[in-house]
Structure formats: C-alpha cells, structure tokens
Amino acid sequence: MASDTHVIIDLDALKHNAGIVRSSAPNSKIMAVIKADAYGHGMMRVATGLSDVDGFAVARLDEAITLRQAGVKKTILVLTGFAKVDEIPQFVSYDLDAVIHSEHQIELLNSARIQRPISAWLKINTGMNRLGVEPSSVVRICYALELSGKVRLPVKLMTHLACADDMSSTATEEQIALFDESINGLTGEQSICNSSGLLGWQHAQRHWVRPGIMLYGGAPFCNRSASEDKLKPVMTFKSTVIGLRTVKKGARVGYGGTWLADRTCLIATIGVGYGDGFPRHATVGTPVLIGNQKAPLVGRVSMDSLNVDVSEYRQIKVGDMVTLWGNDLAIEGIAEKSGTISYELMCGITDRVHRVIKGAMDGE
Numbered sequence: 001m002a003s004d005t006h007v008i009i010d011l012d013a014l015k016h017n018a019g020i021v022r023s024s025a026p027n028s029k030i031m032a033v034i035k036a037d038a039y040g041h042g043m044m045r046v047a048t049g050l051s052d053v054d055g056f057a058v059a060r061l062d063e064a065i066t067l068r069q070a071g072v073k074k075t076i077l078v079l080t081g082f083a084k085v086d087e088i089p090q091f092v093s094y095d096l097d098a099v100i101h102s103e104h105q106i107e108l109l110n111s112a113r114i115q116r117p118i119s120a121w122l123k124i125n126t127g128m129n130r131l132g133v134e135p136s137s138v139v140r141i142c143y144a145l146e147l148s149g150k151v152r153l154p155v156k157l158m159t160h161l162a163c164a165d166d167m168s169s170t171a172t173e174e175q176i177a178l179f180d181e182s183i184n185g186l187t188g189e190q191s192i193c194n195s196s197g198l199l200g201w202q203h204a205q206r207h208w209v210r211p212g213i214m215l216y217g218g219a220p221f222c223n224r225s226a227s228e229d230k231l232k233p234v235m236t237f238k239s240t241v242i243g244l245r246t247v248k249k250g251a252r253v254g255y256g257g258t259w260l261a262d263r264t265c266l267i268a269t270i271g272v273g274y275g276d277g278f279p280r281h282a283t284v285g286t287p288v289l290i291g292n293q294k295a296p297l298v299g300r301v302s303m304d305s306l307n308v309d310v311s312e313y314r315q316i317k318v319g320d321m322v323t324l325w326g327n328d329l330a331i332e333g334i335a336e337k338s339g340t341i342s343y344e345l346m347c348g349i350t351d352r353v354h355r356v357i358k359g360a361m362d363g364e
C-alpha cells in the first residue's frame with residue numbers, strides 16, 4: 001500500500017501566531033523572517049498569508065527578487081546583503097533593503113554605479129561573531145556610508161542575538177547594551193530582536209522586530225514549550241501505516257539490525273523516512289502519534305519508512321494515519337530525540353511530500 005505522506009500547512013495558525021507577535025511588540029513594525037522557503041512552509045504562501053506584517057526578511061537576493069516579481073510590495077530585507085558589485089543595482093531596481101555587515105561591502109558600494117541610493121541596514125556584531133561590523137567602528141562606518149552618497153540616510157541599525165532562546169543567559173543584556181553604546185547619537189531605525197528576543201526582552205523591541213520561528217509555531221525558548229507562549233504549530237507532518245508484522249523475541253528490526261525485540265512485538269511500518277525529511281538520526285523511542293496514542297520508534301529510520309513498536313495498540317490497521325510532528329506532538333520533542341532543532345526539521349521536508357493547505361489565504 002502506498003503511503004499518504006504529507007504536511008498540513010495551517011494558515012490560520014500562521015495568522016494567529018502573527019497576532020501573538022503583534023500583541024507582544026505593539027509598538028514595533030514586524031519584519032517576518034521567511035528565508036529558506038519560510039522555514040519549509042512555502043515562501044510565497046506565507047508572504048501572502050501574512051497580510052498584517054510590515055515587511056519580510058530573506059537571506060538571499062534571489063529570494064527577495066522572487067518575492068518582488070510575485071508582486072510583494074512591502075519592505076524586503078536581504079539579510080546577507082550583497083557580495084558582488086553587480087548585485088547592487090538590483091537593490092535599486094527591486095527596491096530592496098540591504099544588510100551591510102562588512103567594510104568590504106562599503107568598497108563595493110563605492111564602486112557601484114547606481115541611479116538612486118539604496119536602503120541599508122548596518123549590522124553590528126555585538127557577540128554573535130557571525131556577520132557584522134565591530135561596535136567601535138559603527139560611527140566611522142556610518143560617516144563613510146554618508147559620504148558615499150550610495151545609501152539613504154539615516155542608515156538603519158541592527159544586530160542579532162545569539163542566546164536569546166535562554167532567558168537565564170546574561171549574554172543578551174550584554175549584547176543589547178553593546179548595541180546601544182555603539183550607536184550612541186545615531187538616529188536611524190533600529191532592529192535587534194528575533195522571536196525569543198522580542199518575547200523575553202521587551203526593551204529591545206525597538207522600531208522593527210524580526211520574528212521567524214514563532215510565526216511557524218515553533219518554541220522560541222529552549223526550555224519553554226510553544227503552547228506556553230500561546231503559539232500554534234503551522235506545520236503538521238503526517239503519514240500512514242503501510243505494514244504490520246509480529247516479530248518474535250530476539251528478532252532484529254531495520255538496517256544494521258541494531259534493534260532487538262526483547263519479547264514478541266507488533267511492529268508497524270510507517271511510510272515516511274529521511275527521503276521525506278524525517279531525521280535519520282532520530283533515536284529509538286522517538287514517539288509518533290497514532291490516533292491519540294504514542295508509539296516509539298524502533299531501529300534505524302530508512303529512506304522511505306520507519307518502524308514503531310505498537311504492541312500495546314492491537315487495534316492498529318494498515319492505512320491508519322500517523323502524526324510525526326505538529327498538532328498534538330511538539331516538533332521540539334522530535335528534534336531533541338534527533339540531536340537537532342525544530343528549525344532544521346521544518347526546513348528539511350523534501351519536495352516529494354505533498355503540501356495540504358488549511359485555512360484561508362487573504363483575499364479568498
């Protein structure tokens with residue numbers, strides 16, 4: 001029997017979560033982070049579904065161009081900015097905001113031939129040590145950008161928080177303080193917060209917040225569930241039982257024969273595997289939900305299937321629907337059992353998995 005493996009994308013949950021952002025940061029504009037195909041939820045679908053936000057952030061220029069060409073009119077921020085001089089005119093023609101995170105980009109700007117200045121955000125490295133200019137150089141760089149005549153003034157200012165998912169970390173206050181110190185006297189709009197930042201550090205919300213994971217209903221904090229923040233999962237990953245067999249005590253299940261039955265067991269084979277985006281590193285005991293009962297993974301995950309022990313649930317039939325994560329089974333639990341994070345699981349759903357859209361798109 002063929003499996004019915006699909007993800008449900010719940011646009012009403014997306015809108016609900018956007019409402020939580022709005023009420024949590026009522027004085028800020030919202031830049032919805034929809035990079036990497038909106039964390040696997042479908043970039044265009046999410047952009048259309050999020051009618052109430054003020055702008056979008058993507059990682060790369062081509063993502064931004066796709067949005068503009070599809071008719072998106074709002075602010076679009078390209079988080080990595082530009083890497084080559086010939087990309088800069090596209091920021092003008094598509095009216096995109098660029099992140100400037102290195103002095104090298106200022107040299108590129110100076111050599112670019114553009115008709116109008118671009119809208120730019122100077123990214124300051126306050127502790128993430130990924131992209132961003134050093135705090136001590138911010139005032140000098142802003143002056144250089146002003147002299148270049150290639151950016152709209154005043155230059156906007158941003159940073160990114162490294163540890164905001166942990167409320168007990170002191171790093172976030174340190175990053176916020178360093179940001180404030182480094183921009184002393186500069187008047188551009190500011191943006192500091194991702195999802196956990198905006199929920200946990202209200203004084204850092206500033207002009208724009210940049211939520212990603214909370215829009216999709218993932219937990220922003222490492223030790224607090226999404227439902228505690230009233231967030232609803234947008235993605236529910238489903239498949240079906242495609243086989244049932246009884247194995248005797250001592251039988252091995254799956255590749256490598258790594259799992260050994262310690263008694264006679266009923267094993268259900270589910271028609272989903274790492275070829276669909278279910279993590280191959282999910283460990284024995286990772287739960288799937290069949291009806292309202294949890295059944296533990298046994299053996300290794302294969303490309304197209306995985307096995308669970310359903311000995312306790314004799315009423316199971318081939319064709320029964322199984323939830324891998326989403327509604328009623330938090331994705332964070334599956335991520336933890338697989339040595340990863342919800343972000344990676346959401347982004348990893350492969351193309352062969354059907355997307356079933358629930359909830360109304362705006363305008364429908």
Ligand SMILES: Cc1ncc(COP(=O)(O)O)c(C=O)c1O
Binds near residue numbers: 033193212
């Ligand atoms: C610069 C930047 N801002 C905001 C976000 C959104 O973060 P989160 O999904 O944790 O809300 C990201 C995500 O990686 C990011 O890179």
